[in-house]
Amino acid sequence: MTDMHRSKETIVPDPILDVKNLTVTYNTDRGPVYTVRNVSLQIAAGEIYGLVGESGSGKSTLARAIVRYLADNGQIKSGSVKLGGTDLLALPMSKMQQVWGSRITMVHQDPAAAVNPAITIGEQIAEIARLHLKLSSAEAKAKAIEMLKKMRMPDPESVAKRYPHQLSGGMLQRVVIAIALTTNPQLLIMDEPTTSLDVTTEAAILDLVRELLTEYKMAVLFITHNLGVVANICNRVGVMYAGEILEEGTVQQVFRSKLHPYTRGLLGCLPKITDDKRNVSLTAIPGYIPRMHQLPSGCIFSPRCSMVEDECKTVRPSLVEAEAGHFTACRRWEILKNKPELLMDSQHARDFTKHEEGPVVLSASNIKKHFSVSAGEFASLFKRGQTKIKAVDGVSLGVRGGFTLGVVGESGCGKTTLSRCIAGLEEATSGEIELEGELIPYSVAKRTPAQRKSIQMVFQNPDASLNPHYTIGESVSRPLVLMGLPKKEIQERVRQLFNAVNLPEDYINRLPHELSGGEKQRIAIARALAAEPTLILCDEPLSSLDVSVQAALINLLIKLQDSHKISYLFISHDLAAVRYISDWIAVMYLGRICEIGSAEDVFMPPYHPYTEALLSAIPIPDPDVRQERIRLEGSVPSAINLPSGCRFHNRCPRKIGRICEEQEPPWQNVSEHHRICCHITLDELRNLQSEVIVRQADSPREVRQC
C-alpha cells in the first residue's frame, strides 16, 4: 500500500525481539479459536515494551507463543519470531530448552510459585549460574550474592542463606528477577510482575527494573492490565484487544493523543486522582470483550465503539501509522487526532444531590480483633496465653447517612477484618459498634432481624458470591422471602432490583456460571440491596474485575447511593478509586487508623508520612503527572510482634527520633474533620511536605473543571 502503511518493522532499527504476523490458535471442542491474530511487534535492546489489555485479550498467549511454551492444544499457525537473528520457530524443541532460562527469561505474577520452597535463595540463583554460565560452585555462589546486591537487597549474604518462606512477596519478586537476570538474557518477559504486590512494593520493584535496565541491555516485554504501571515504566506500549494490537506507539504518543477509541475508553474508565464523584462521572465502555470464537466482522471493537460507521462493521482495519512510530487500527483516527477530548468529554458534571450531612449511621469505637495463634481448640485446652495476632487494634470511625467512607491500606493492615467485625461475621474482641445510635451485638447471629438487614456486604470475589446451584433470580429473591413478602410482591421487587443494577430481566433464570464477573457482582449488589440496608460494606468489590467493568460498577454504586440514600464503607487498595467514590477516607496501617478526613483533605498536605508514601506509589496512567518519589523500606511488620511506639516508625521516611519508637503518637486535628496520628507537628509536616501528585502545567489535560 501507500506510505500511510509503512511497515511496522522499520520503526525499531535493530530489534532484539522481532515478532511478525504471529497467529496462534487453540484447538477446542468448538473448533480452532484464533486467540492471537496477525500480531507484529519489535523490541530493541534496553527498551521496555508494555503490552496492555483486559483479561482475555490474548496477551499471555502471545508471550507464551513467543517462547513456544503453549498449552498442548495451542498451535502457532503462522508468522515468525526472531530473537537476535535466530528464528525461534525453526529451532527444534531440544534447542529451545537452551534458549529458555538463558537467552529468554520470564518473571511471573506470583513470586512464591516461581521459587522452590525447599532450596535456599542463594542456591537457586547459583544453580542457574552453574547450569547456564558453566560456573564452578564457588563462582556461582559469589555470583548469587552479587545478583542479590544488584537487586538492592539489604544484607545479601544473609538473604542468600534464607528459604523463600522467610522473605516477603516483594523481596521474593526481587529474587525471581535476580534469577531471571543471572544469565544476562536478551529478552526478559514480565507477565503481570507486580499485580499481586502492594502499591508501595510495586513502586519499588518498578524503580528497580528501570535502574537495572541501564546495566542490562536487554529487551523487556512487560505484560500488564494496569495502565498506570505502563505509563510509569514503559518506553513503548501496545494496546491489545481480543487478540489484536489496536494501537501502538511510545507511551507519550499513546497516552497523549490516544488514537484509538478503545484506548480512550480504557483511560476514560479510570478515575483521575483529582476526580470526584460529584463533578465527574466515569465513561464505561459498553458491552463486553467479544468471545474469540464469535468475533465480529470488520473492526473487532466496532460493537462497543461509539463512533462506529457502517464501513467499520464490514472492513477489518489494519494498523496505520498516524504519527511517526504511532500506529492505530482505527479507520477514523484523524477525527480522534483533531479532537483530543472526543469520547472522553462525556465526563460531564454528575447530577449528584449533595445532601445535608445526615445522622451518623454507623459508629464504631475502639474496635479490636485479636486472633489467637494455636494448633487448634484441642491444643488450646492445654496451653494458655498463646500469641495473639492483633489484626484490628483500636479503630474508631463513623459513617454518615448517604455518605461513603473509604478505607485504604496495604494488605495485612486489617481493613477486611474491620469490615467483617462490623458485619458480625467475625466477633470483635472488644469495642462498641453502634447502628443508628443503638449498640448492636458483635455476632451477626445475635443481632435482631432489623439490625441484620441494615448492614449488608458486597464481597471481593464475584465467583464465590453466588451459590452456583441457584438461579440468580432465586439468589436475589431469597432475602425478600425471608422478609415474608407475598410471592407477587417478590417478583415485582426482583424486577425492580434487576433494573436498578442494569441487568436485563430475562437474566432472572440464569445460573451464575452463565454470567461474567461484572454481572455476578451486579447480582451481589442487587442481593445486598434487596434487604433495604442502610449501610453496605464493600470489601474490594472491584479488584478482580477489568477496568471497563470497574467503571460501570463504580457508576452503578454511586447512582444507587444517590437514589437509595445508602451509606458505603468502601474498602480498597486502589487509592484512585477510593478517592473518587469516597466522601471520607481512613488510612489504615497495622490495625490502626493513622489518618482520617474528607477525601480532598487526605489527598492534600499535610499528610501522615504513610499516606504520603502511599500516594507517591500510586501508578498514575498519565505521563504528564509528576509524583514525589517517596519509597518505603522493608515490608509491613507482622501483626504478632507490633513495633513499639508509632507502628510505622521502622519504615517511616520522616522519623524524627527516639520518641517515635517509644511513645504512641497523638492525634492532631488539621481541621474539623481531618486528623493525623503522628509525632511530627502539623506545622512541621506542612514545611516538609509538598503536594505529592501534581499535573504538569504544560499538559493539555489541565483544563478540567474541578
Add this chain to the structure above:
Amino acid sequence: MAICIQSNQEYRHSKLFSIWRGIRRNTLTVIGFFIVTLFLLMAIFGPLFVPYDYAEQNIEKRLQPPSAEHIFGTDEFGRDVFSRVVVGSRNVFIVAGSGAALAVLLGLFLGLVSGYWGGLLDDVLMRLMEVMMAIPGLLLAMLVLFSLGSSFYSVILVVGFMYIPVVTRVVRSVVLDIKTRAFVEAAKLRGESIGYILFREILPNVLPHLAVEGSMRFVYAIFMVASLGFLGLGVQPPAPDWGFMVSEARPFFSVAPWVLFFPAASIAILVVGVSFVSDGLRRILLPGGVSSDRYA
C-alpha cells in the same frame, strides 16, 4: 411480560444431560457403565432365570468342566457355578452397596457437623476418625465379626463403619472450603437458619464430591465383602458368596480351575467396572486441571 423466578429444575435436567454427554466422551467410562449395568441387571433379574437352584447338589456331576448343560461347570458338590455366580451377585450389591451407603450417609452427617462447627467437637471427632483409620480394616472387621458372630447385617454394619472416617474427612474438607465462600457469609448476614445454610447452601456443593467418594467406597466395599467371604466371615453358606466360592474352590484349583475362575473373574470385572464409572464421575462432576473449554 411476566417473568417468574423458576427454581433450578431446568438446570437439573440439563445437568443430567451434560453428565450423560460426559460419560459418552470417554471410552473407559462407557465400558465401566456397561459393566455395572450388566451386573446390576444380573443381580435384579438373574435369580429369576437361572437354570438351576444355587443350592441344589448333585454329587454325580461334581467338578464338571463348562459345557452346554453347565456353562460355568459345576463345583465339588455338583452345584451349577453359573447359577451360584448369578445369585451371588445380588449379595454383593446388597451387602457392599448397603455398607457403602451407610458409610456415605453417616460420613456426610459427621463431615457436615464437624466441618461447619469446627472447634472442640471437630477436634474430638477427627481424632476419633484417625484412631479408626489407624487400625487395619480387615483386622478390625475380623475382630468384630469373630466376637459378634457373622450375619448379613453385621457384615453391612462393619463395612459401613469402616469407611465412615474416609467419607467424613472428604465431606469435612469440602465443607471447610465452602463455608468460607461469600455466598455462605451472605446467607449468615441475612439471618438464615443453620439448617438452611447447611442443607440448602452447603450440601448441594458437597454432593458431587460425595457421589465420587461414594462410588469409590463401593469399589472398596466389594473387595472387603469378598475378602470377608473368603475368610468365611461373609454371608453364611449355603447362600452363594463370591469370596467364599473362591475360598471353597482353592483345593480343587488344579483339577477344576473354572470353579475358582468364574467367581474371581466376576469380582475383578465388577471392581474394574465400578472404578471406571467412579473415575468418569470424578472427571465429569469435579472438573479440575486445564480443560479446553476454558479457551472457548
